Amino acid sequence: MEATFGEARGLAAGLAEATRVAVERLLASHEALARRIDSARPAVAGLAKTRYHGDLHLGQVLVAQDDFVIVDFEGEPARSLEERRAKGSPMRDVAGMVRSFSYAAHAASMRREASSPGNPDALGAWQREATHHFLDGYRRAAAGLASIPADPEAFRELLDLFLLEKALYELRYEIANRPDWIAIPLNGLTELLTA
Numbered sequence: 001m002e003a004t005f006g007e008a009r010g011l012a013a014g015l016a017e018a019t020r021v022a023v024e025r026l027l028a029s030h031e032a033l034a035r036r037i038d039s040a041r042p043a044v045a046g047l048a049k050t051r052y053h054g055d056l057h058l059g060q061v062l063v064a065q066d067d068f069v070i071v072d073f074e075g076e077p078a079r080s081l082e083e084r085r086a087k088g089s090p091m092r093d094v095a096g097m098v099r100s101f102s103y104a105a106h107a108a109s110m111r112r113e114a115s116s117p118g119n120p121d122a123l124g125a126w127q128r129e130a131t132h133h134f135l136d137g138y139r140r141a142a143a144g145l146a147s148i149p150a151d152p153e154a155f156r157e158l159l160d161l162f163l164l165e166k167a168l169y170e171l172r173y174e175i176a177n178r179p180d181w182i183a184i185p186l187n188g189l190t191e192l193l194t195a
Helices: 002-009 017-028 030-039 081-085 091-115 120-141 152-177 183-194
Strands: 061-064 067-070
Touching: 002 017, 002 152, 017 030, 017 183, 030 152, 030 183, 091 120, 091 152, 091 183, 120 152, 152 183
Parallel strands: none
Antiparallel strands: 061 067
């Protein structure tokens, strides 16, 4: 978290007004976010660590006839090989996919705003529905797995932590690689902080 906030502090100059305001809002939430992370206590005792994708998002899923194929298992590019090989919680992949729905909706919104006005509520509704159906299907398919919390509250709390971790990573990634896209993880962090 501190690395992300450090990079965000250097962004204010040269940003579009809306993005600058979003950065300032994020910086103002530093203490609240730190408290939220520090106070989180998801029930993870007894959960098994396992191998997981490490960078799961919509761009890693191919549709092949009536099926899906997941590709590109090397993990997040900014992580060391040791980190990518380590066993952990597959809930990180769940968070990656949920954040991907947010990315898709926000990227479509950015593209739409550039070409024509449109209905931004439709994209938000799509994001909420995609997230709901994905999580519902995932929980049903993963029922009984030793690496997934059986308790719905523990599932939600662990997912919330990994969503914050992923959105903070995304912001660092966009600052370093695609500054024009930093509004997407900023919007995601705002959504997560107000949820």
